[in-house]
Amino acid sequence: MSSELMDSFCLLRLTVTLLALLNPCLTRLTPRVSFPMGSPGRRLTCFSSHDLSNTTTLLLSADGEKLYVGARDAVLLLDVGHKDTVLLRSKLDWSPSEKDLEECSMKGKKMADCPNFIRVLQFFNSTHMYVCGTFAFSPRCAYINSETLTMSLNTDEGRGRCPYDPYQRNTAIIVGEELYTGTVADYRGNRPVISRHLSEGSRVDLKLDDTLGWLEDPTFISSKFIPHEEKIYFFFSEVGREYNFVDKFIVSRVSQICMSDVGGQRTLQRRWTTFAKAQLLCQDGSELPYNVIQDIDLLPPAEGTSVDDILFYGIFTSQWAVNSGRSAVCSFTLTEIKSIFSGNYKVLNRDTLQWSARVQEKVANPGECGLHNASDNALRFVKENFLAEDSVRPAGRRLTLVSREHIYSHLTVQRVQAANKKLYTVLFLLTESGHLHKAVLLQQGSYIIEEVQVFKPPQPIRSLMLSIPKGMLYVGTSEGVVRIPTANCSYYWTCAQCVLSRDPFCGWDAASRACVEVSVTQTALGQDTDGGNVEEACNSVSVTHRTKFGPSKMPAISCPAGxxxxxxxxxxxxxxxxxxxxxxxxxxxxxxxxxxxxxxxxxxxxxxxxxxxxxxxxxxxxxxxxxxxxxxxxxxxxxxxxxxxxxxxxxxxxxxxxxxxxxxxxxxxxxxxxxxxxxxxxxxxxxxxxxxxxxxxxxxxxxxxxxxxxxxxxxxxxxxxxxYLKELVVVSVLLVLCLSLLITVTLYVLRQRWRRQTAPGMGTPSRSSDRRTPEEQESLRENEFGSKANGQVPSGGHASGLVCNGNLTDSTQNLPNTPF
Incomplete structure (x- = not known):
């Protein structure tokens, strides 16, 4: 990179950083209500045991009655069909032997990291599950009966299917009794791989070519199956080699592979021929991007809409210091992803390891299914052209949600039909401190309905699962499993509070005088998710009921006793x-x-x-x-x-x-x-x-x-x-007295002035003053001088003065400065 280009980039980076610091649009998202752990307003059901820890993997049955938990050295089957309790039905212990633990310790690993941490837990068919664990840094996999929780006699080697290190993230999904994984394939964690396993018949196991640099130190997040596309999408973050930055620049990726892929005949044998990847850009305008993906979930299309209207909601954080401590949620459409993969691709120069835009003729379409039958020339083209030129931008070209107070780690998403038949998107977000945020996406922005503390003290969240038919959330942490109902309508006991919650799950039923869950059988419920207008939404409530439970203004009576x-x-x-x-x-x-x-x-x-x-x-x-x-x-x-x-x-x-x-x-x-x-x-x-x-x-x-x-x-x-009748009478009497006193004093002053003007010899002392003794005259002169100097009544035997309308009087009703 030239020095001019480097200087320009540094200036651009500084400018963007300053803009981000001065951005006034980043508003604070405050949950409307907050429930501490154990609060009676939010009932949680917890399951824990003294020998249960690190519930890293959750798997829910189709009917929502059974929850399978992958923990440390064990697989559990929990009965979650009861309303108030979670029961343990059976438990399978699967731990390494003493010899395995000793070998793990000899490799230089801590004994706390050598147990068997379950990292893959998937339904293989209607009767069995496929389970993989780290097993003392020697991964192993096995088939387990989903009813009896018994394990098959033979176990498989788990290399390329499960990580060695319990702290390494991975993803796995089984489709058509084939396992698709994203993990590392070596002990040191230097060989990332996206692979297919358990293939039978004419189908063969596939993986990425290690020598091609298709993955650059990735952190796998999730994998999603799109049935009508017959594709599996992988989401991860990695080092973006296409950017020539001084520091490593992390980018978020979406990659795809076709399920029909069986590898090339001569070129790319037993390798993916349909692998392609593109950048996920969670960025708002000219601000710095939130470039590190943390979790992602799929929202199916609404009924009656196109199958391509699938949305992917992801949590992103930033490696930039200016966005430290913040999280953003972005959504991406399947239509946009397909458009990017069908566009142009960058080319990698193997000699200089530099990426550039394509200039030569396009021989094949990378990422297109059916390339396993293509020519060697086309496969060589695909082999070097797997990075899409354009980035996938968020839906609506804006961020869905930004939080400057919380770092979110996991999310799940649900579409809810409100009482007015309108559809709303609800996000359930887990913070790193162990709190659950329930947010609804509105036209004017995101609105956090409530905050629930999941564990106390806070525990790191390991997994999150949503059961839409049962209306339950399951959270797995290092100490157990917590079940949380998605709706909490009974908490709101008035129509006003039910409407102000703006919860699309809840509406006010005037007949039962209760806030109830919205269902297809409920009609005419008081609800306003968009605006939270109490007056309009509660019009159906009777006047008597409104006065008793939730008056919108001051009560008609004087007021209730307090x-x-x-x-x-x-x-x-x-x-x-x-x-x-x-x-x-x-x-x-x-x-x-x-x-x-x-x-x-x-x-x-x-x-x-x-x-x-x-x-x-x-x-x-x-x-x-x-x-x-x-x-x-x-x-x-x-x-x-x-x-x-x-x-x-x-x-x-x-x-x-x-x-x-x-x-x-x-x-x-x-x-x-x-x-x-x-x-x-x-x-x-x-x-x-x-x-x-x-x-x-x-x-x-x-x-x-x-x-x-x-x-x-x-x-x-x-x-x-x-x-205030007594106070009014006292003030009126005082006012009359003051006015009378003022009039009297005024008349007295005028009378004295008239006498001095009409009396002869007004410059000489009067006889009465001459009659005073020298001591009395000297005292009178001192009193007059003190009154003129301080403007106060001279201290003596007289009563203290009374202030009325700004005039100061004494008990003799004479002004202090007026001679006797």
């Missing part, structure tokens, strides 16, 4: 407000009053803090706003203690999740209350909608009984808005 908080004056009061979701915004209101920033402090967790004074006593309402919908989350009545004896706040709710208001002593008024991190987020403290609405219902039921409970000298809680 929680009584007894405080002493000058105490610091903190009122907590539970969040309806992690996307909601909390706000506080007082009836007929404004929450001034001088008196009130809004904390980050949504709580309200203030000092108890006569002006701050009264009712407080905490409201939650989400997507234009407002609901009352908590109601408090702050009152002064009737006696100096400490009282405990009396609560008239049955909520155990809402934090109690805290009161601090008078010393707390000297410092500003500390702003704490959100402690009421659903992730840390689950606050279910069911509990909140039960609180509101209980408040309404006890509304009529509270009047008698608080009649003994305490203000009634039956009215949401306190009476």
């Amino acid at each position: 929680e009584l908080v007894s405080v002493s004056l000058n105490d610091v009061v903190r009122l907590h407000c539970p969040a309806a979701s992690q996307l909601s915004h909390q706000l506080w209101e007082r009836p007929n009053s404004r929450l001034s920033s001088d008196l009130y402090l809004h904390l980050q967790d949504g709580s309200l803090s203030f000092v108890a004074t006569p002006a701050t006593l009264g009712h407080y309402l905490c409201l939650s706003t989400e997507n234009g919908y407002r609901q009352t989350m908590a109601i408090y009545h702050v009152k002064q203690k009737s006696s100096p004896v400490a009282q405990t706040p009396t609560s008239y709710t049955r909520s155990h999740t809402r934090a109690q208001p805290t009161r601090e002593g008078p010393k707390a008024t000297e410092s500003r209350p500390a702003v704490t991190k959100p402690s009421l987020a659903i992730r840390n403290t689950p606050v279910t909608t069911r509990q909140l609405d039960r609180n509101l219902t209980l408040w309404m039921k006890e509304y009529e009984n509270l009047e008698t409970k608080f009649r003994d000298g305490n203000p009634l809680l039956s009215a949401c808005c306190p009476s």
Whole structure:
């Protein structure tokens, strides 16, 4: 590479890096609700055992009743047909002997890596499975009866079918009782290979030619079978030799082989003649690409559409530091992949090992099925032209989802039909920290419905499997298997919360007053996945039901009775407000009053803090706003203690999740209350909608009984808005007194000025002043001088002044600067 080209590339790379750093379009994807491990709002079924570890491979039966688990030194058969439990039906132990372990240790391997880790687990036919394991760095394979879990007497050598190292990724799939694998074929892991095994009759086992450089240090991810194409697609990442970078540049690939391939007659004997590969480019505009593929899943075409409308959804990360800690999801269409493979191919110069665009005449179409009967000239052309010139770009030329907070490791995808018969795509994404994200793809972008913690402490995820007929997800980690229902509709107990979830699985049934799963038998369900509009979606709900369970505005009655908080004056009061979701915004209101920033402090967790004074006593309402919908989350009545004896706040709710208001002593008024991190987020403290609405219902039921409970000298809680009649009378009297005082003083000043103008000898002292003693005159002069200098009433035996309309008066109703 010339120095000019190198400088240009460095400048381009720096420019792209700066653009990525300054990109304002990367928004934060926050799950609406979050369920910690063991949360009652999200029921998980776990299976674990003291002798079970490293569940690296999962295989689900066609009926969804049995789950086969490939673990360390064992294969398990789990009964997953029961709703609340996962039962162990049988277990097959398959571990290396002591001699095998000793040989593994002598090869320089750690004893922790020498057991038999199951890496291939596939159905061979209707009665048997084909299983392969690392077996102390000497891979072996065997047939296992899928009903009795018994192994055949003879085992096969697993070289080229299973990796040696348990940490190396591989892929395997059985089609037509033939095994197609992508793995390494040597002990050191330097010979990557895509091969076919278990061929019979006229068909022969095939593999890639090691000397051709068809694979460059790959990491195999997955393999998918396309029936109508009779092709198998392999997905992996490798070093991109077509880029002459200083550092190794990783690229993601899709490759294909034809199942009908039997190799060439003279050229490429027992080698693939239909192998071709292309780059998968997960990139948005001019940003740096997410170039390292982590996982991929296939979404079949919708009913009534073309068979080529298959979508491949993949997780990608980046080797660039600017995208460190981020993940992106891209989708690719089968139509686009086929178009790339039918286009032009690059040519590799064997002498210089440089790739270039094709200039000579095209002899054959690389990747085309049926080339095993082609001429030697055509096969030699295919042998050197296997890299497509163009890259496969994502559907819609944009990224499906980008997360800057989470690194996703596995995904699975499902198409869901909502209540309005519209189809939505739902992604289930697993993070490296052991959390499951459920996201729906909308026109305006991705929306994460919920987050579920799968394990605590977090465990590395080994496998993920989806059972669409049963509506279940299965997650395998280093310690066991977790089953998670795909739908969680019963968590939402109001029509508003059911609609705001925007879950295409769920809709509000007005007849049963419950959020239920959408099915073909359900009609007229309240649901709005696209917009989450509560008012429109809940129109079918009766007025009575809406008032009881989910009022969209302030209740028609004054308000339900809330929680009584007894405080002493000058105490610091903190009122907590539970969040309806992690996307909601909390706000506080007082009836007929404004929450001034001088008196009130809004904390980050949504709580309200203030000092108890006569002006701050009264009712407080905490409201939650989400997507234009407002609901009352908590109601408090702050009152002064009737006696100096400490009282405990009396609560008239049955909520155990809402934090109690805290009161601090008078010393707390000297410092500003500390702003704490959100402690009421659903992730840390689950606050279910069911509990909140039960609180509101209980408040309404006890509304009529509270009047008698608080009649003994305490203000009634039956009215949401306190009476300010006494305050109005006091303010009116003070205003009248001040006006009268001002008029009187004004008239007195005018009268004194008129006397001085009309009295003779106004420059000489009066007789009355002459009668004063020298001491009295000196004291009067000092008082007048101090009043003029400080503008204050002189200290003495007079009463303190009263400020009225900006004028300062004393008890004698004379202005301080006016002589007696």
